[in-house]
Amino acid sequence: MRVGVPAGFVGHFHEAGFYASDTEFRALILPFVKEGITASEPVVIGYDERKSDLLRSWVDEPSAVTFVADNSLYATPARAIANYRELFERYVVAGAPQVRIAGDVPHPGNGSTFEGWDRYEFAVNTVWDQFPVRSLCLYDATTVPAPVKDVVERTHPSILTADGEHRDNTRFEGGLVTSACLPAVADPLQATIPAVELSNPTAADARHALDQIGRGRVDDHTLHHLILAISEAVTNARLHGVPPATVRIWATRDRLVATVHDSGDGPLDPLTGLVPMSRTTFGTGLGLWITHLLDIDAAFISTADGFTLRLRASRDPRSCSREGDESLCVRGESPTSANAGE
Numbered sequence: 001m002r003v004g005v006p007a008g009f010v011g012h013f014h015e016a017g018f019y020a021s022d023t024e025f026r027a028l029i030l031p032f033v034k035e036g037i038t039a040s041e042p043v044v045i046g047y048d049e050r051k052s053d054l055l056r057s058w059v060d061e062p063s064a065v066t067f068v069a070d071n072s073l074y075a076t077p078a079r080a081i082a083n084y085r086e087l088f089e090r091y092v093v094a095g096a097p098q099v100r101i102a103g104d105v106p107h108p109g110n111g112s113t114f115e116g117w118d119r120y121e122f123a124v125n126t127v128w129d130q131f132p133v134r135s136l137c138l139y140d141a142t143t144v145p146a147p148v149k150d151v152v153e154r155t156h157p158s159i160l161t162a163d164g165e166h167r168d169n170t171r172f173e174g175g176l177v178t179s180a181c182l183p184a185v186a187d188p189l190q191a192t193i194p195a196v197e198l199s200n201p202t203a204a205d206a207r208h209a210l211d212q213i214g215r216g217r218v219d220d221h222t223l224h225h226l227i228l229a230i231s232e233a234v235t236n237a238r239l240h241g242v243p244p245a246t247v248r249i250w251a252t253r254d255r256l257v258a259t260v261h262d263s264g265d266g267p268l269d270p271l272t273g274l275v276p277m278s279r280t281t282f283g284t285g286l287g288l289w290i291t292h293l294l295d296i297d298a299a300f301i302s303t304a305d306g307f308t309l310r311l312r313a314s315r316d317p318r319s320c321s322r323e324g325d326e327s328l329c330v331r332g333e334s335p336t337s338a339n340a341g342e
Helices: 022-038 049-058 077-093 117-127 146-155 203-214 220-240 286-293
Strands: 012-019 043-046 099-103 133-140 158-160 166-168 196-199 246-251 255-262 281-284 297-303 306-314 336-339
Touching (some): 012 022, 022 043, 077 286, 196 203, 220 255, 220 286, 286 306
Parallel strands (some): 012 158, 043 099
Antiparallel strands (some): 255 306, 297 306
16 A cells, blocks of 8 residues: 555656755655655655755664665666666565655756756656656755746646645646756857868768767767767667758867757657657657767757757766856867768
8 A cells, every 4th residue: 555645546646845944854855754664665865965964864764765875866867767767666576565766856956957857857757657656856945946946846746835735736737748848058169160060971970070079078988978879869860850960069178069950840759868769750769768878968959940969078077068168169260061971
């Protein structure tokens, strides 16, 4: 029997709450954790070290809680979905009646970016529905930006109030909406002349160009992931997009930005890139999902003139989305160009 969800509820119970102090955080998270321990339910916590230490001090049996100390759970939205699925499968096979999770979704208020995590927040309303999961997404009301708070309020069917009341969320827009998502913020490097521009390249052309300009700017592991991603992006653009396909690459001493653009609408399924999909209007969807599992920043950008997959990486992963120093850009009077075919 599941505890803390409406009678007969099946699937993922997705709830959000807002707090403005450690006292309010305690009032929201502690009952959630204690209730799970009492019911012998696995409780997985993915907060930062400070919040985790607070919770350990508040709980009588901290050993009954699984604390994820590193950033592995929330490395990327697709990886978070996949990592949690693996946890859920293990716990359910072991006989868990319900699995509880709570953690810090990245956003500017906790020093990260929210790009991609808006899609995550609405996607988990459906992608975990085969598991008995109860998740609690708590946001610091003193630091969460207003646009992020708006997304949170539109992507959670239930709201936990500061006084502990569970309320049906009248602002909830449904499990598979894209209107709740925020537009991707343009990278400042994209306003400069790209170091490389390729028209209708093959995947091999794009890989070669990125490998040539990227060496020494990021570590080999990251560059390898960028090369894998740009290869998948070009393949998708050529197979499923509308010509012309254009690759642009910008580079500084320690940062790379690459875009693959075509004139089509891009993937129409809002889950593309977040989960592996057996059938989709944009091919198999496996390549775009793999791209979102890599140690790089990947973003879908739809505009009036087509669809763009933007890829970014930095020598310091924390700075992959920050403003680059334009004085360090690799550029010439005109970008390198190539017109390639099969």
